[in-house]
Amino acid sequence: MKKWNYREGQGRNRRQGAGHQRWYRGNRQRYGHDDAGPSHRESQRRYDNQSTAAVSSSSSSASTSAKTSDSAPELPGFYFDPEKNRYFRLLPGHNNCNPLTKEELQRKERETQRNKMLEEDEKPKKKAPRTGLNTSLLLQKRNLGLLPVNSYCRLVHEVKVSGMRRHKLEIQSTDNSNPSTDNFRLIVGDSACERVFTVNDVSHGGCKYGIMNFSSSSQGSLSVEMCDNLYFTNRKVNSICWASVNHPDSHVLLCLVGMADTPGCVSLLPGSLFSNFNPDQPGMLCSFKISSAWSCAWCLNPQFDKTFSTGLSRRVILKHAETGRTQTYSVGSDVLAQQFAVRVPVLFNGCRSGEIFSIDLRQRGRRDQSWKAMRFHQESAITSVRVLQDENYLLAADMLGQIKLWDVRVTKPVQEYKGHNNEHAYLPIHVNEQEGLLLAVGQDCYTRLWSLKDGHLLRTIPSPHPAANDSIPSIVFSSNLGGCKGLPGLLMAVKHDLYYFPYSTDYQEGGEQPKGLNGSATKDF
Structure with a gap:
């Protein structure tokens, strides 16, 4: 007689119950060949629980100590100091007297981080934008023929960006007022940044609104003068x-939104209107009855x-300034951003819906929006579009904080x-293609600079003032601030202050800066 084997019997039972991992008889459960009996499994479970508890207690104590030193776990309704x-x-x-609100604590943390970054920016030696990137190494590679001229110039600009320091500019006026x-x-x-x-x-x-004039001196300083003819609205x-x-740049085009009984309009103002030298001949001055325009180009x-062109709510208007x-083109969303290409008469538009489309001015208006030369989408409302000099590439930013470079040929x-x-x-x-840089000011009031070629974040500049919705900086970047021989x-303009971040190390060094043409001086902050 052959002795009965538990594993063989279990194997036959498994073959009989094809596809079932367990089978039941009454209320009793049979165990597979990898399972042990109930008594052995109970003891094994107790042993595993004891070992697991020991491991978890040791790991929890280690993690608790680590989190205490780094970042404690977030508990609902509590704040860890x-x-x-x-x-x-x-x-x-909602209690304004309560200092321990989540919003106030987050604001305090952001302010601490901003002050820390401001202290880092004041140090004479700053961290390079890329690992191992410095001027001497780049020059050595260029002399050895390991680095093309174009790449050398672009990387040198990146090194200079990391070395920019903040200087406050004093704005002067002809009547010596503040x-x-x-x-x-x-x-x-303007295009010349004068x-x-x-x-x-x-x-x-x-x-x-008004105009500030910039000029650079032979000593390497920048002076600013505000025109006296300011206009209020x-x-x-x-x-x-x-x-x-x-x-070039003879006029300024403004989109004014109506308030109460005052209707909105688009005004074309000559730049000489703000000058003190020829107030009798201001040039062509026009006002067009276009209300609630979001953008212009x-x-x-x-x-x-x-x-x-002007971008309105569900409309795009093209108008000749003289005739x-x-x-008018009807679109399906508000047009928040616009820019023309230069080599071809094509207008690029960015909408609140996230759509980006172009209009070829050489084609007459058609129905059913067939006049759209090309169209593509981003995930949120478009806030800015910039056409590169190649004109086959377009930069677009949206309200999700995404900035993308598009190839318009393949969309x-x-x-x-x-x-x-x-x-x-x-x-x-x-965008400054000469320096190979992309710049943007975020809602957190930080100014960020990227390499236009590969998207590498080169530097983040904190605002000199605490972050707030009404104190987001406005910036201008140029290779020639003050004219063709400028700096x-x-x-950066924030609050009522104007700051300058120069490339030149000579401008940064020294205590008192040389005075400019109008007697203005720069202060290092």
């Missing part, structure tokens, strides 16, 4: 661009000379620039 190493109860955030009493809202430089159009908030409501300025009517293509000829993104911060603000982006660097 790392200095006192204990938890505190959070009270409702013009910097109102907060800056927006600054836009003039910067400014919009300032006024304390009693509305805003004022109770309407909000939504968008600004320089316009070339009589000569000026066409520099000679085929459509003196033509500008007044108008062409696909080829590069993404990470780190930008935006949730709901209408923020522009800035390269970054201009």
Whole structure:
């Protein structure tokens, strides 16, 4: 007689119950060949529980000590103070007298981080934007023929970006008054960066706008003079661009939003209107009845000379500044950003829906939106579009903080620039292809600079003032601030102050800076 084997019997039972891992008889459970009996399994379970408890207790104690030193676990309704190493109860955030609200604690943490970054920026030696990147190493590689000239120039600019330091500029006026009493809202430089159009908030409501003139001296200093002819309005300025009517950047195009009984309009103002030298001949001054315009752009293509566009709610309007000829395109969303290409008369538009489309001005308006030359989408509302000199590539930023470089020939993104911060603000982006840089100010009030070629984040510059929705900096970056022989660097306007971040190390060194043409001086902060 063959002796019965438990595993063989279990194997037959398993074959009989094809596809079933367990089978039942009454209320008793049979165990597979990998399972032990109930008594053995119970003892094994007790042993495993004891070992697991020992391991978990040791690991929990280690993790607790690590979290206490680094970051404690977040408990609902409590705040962990790392200095006192204990938890505190959070009270409702609507109580203004309560210092322990989540929003206030986050603001305090951001302010601590900002001050820490400001201290780091004041140090003479800063961290290189890339590992192992310095001027001497780049020069050595170039002399050995290991680095092309174009790559060498681009990497040298990246090294200079990491060495920029903040200097405060004193704004002068002809009557020696102090013009910097109102907060800056927006600054836009002309193509030569000799003039910067400014919009300032006024304390009693509305805003004022004017022009600042920049000039550089042979000693390497930058001077700023505010034109005396400032203009006030109770309407909000939504968008600004320089316009070339009589000569390059001869006029300024403003989109004014209506307030109460005052209707909105688009104004074309000559730059000489703000000058003190020829107030009798200001040039062509126009005002167009276009209400609630979100964006505007000026066409520099000679085929459509003196033509500008405005983006409105579900409409795009093209208008000739002299003849007044108008062409209207109906779209499905608000047009928040616009820019013309130069070599071909094509207008690129960015919408609140995230759609980006182009209009070829050589084609007449058609129905069913077949006039759209190309179209593609991002995930959120488009706040800024910039066409590169190649004109086959377009930069677009949206309200999710995404900045993408698009190849318009295949309508696909080829590069993404990470780190930008935006949730709901209408923020522009800035490109300097000569230096190979992309710049953007985030809603967190940090100015970030990326390498345009590979998307590497080169530097993050904190605001000199605490972060707030009404103190987001406005910037201008140019290789020639003050004219063709000007100084390269970054201009930042925040609150009522104007700051300059120069490339030149000679500008940074020394205590008192040489005075400029108008007697202005720079202060190192």
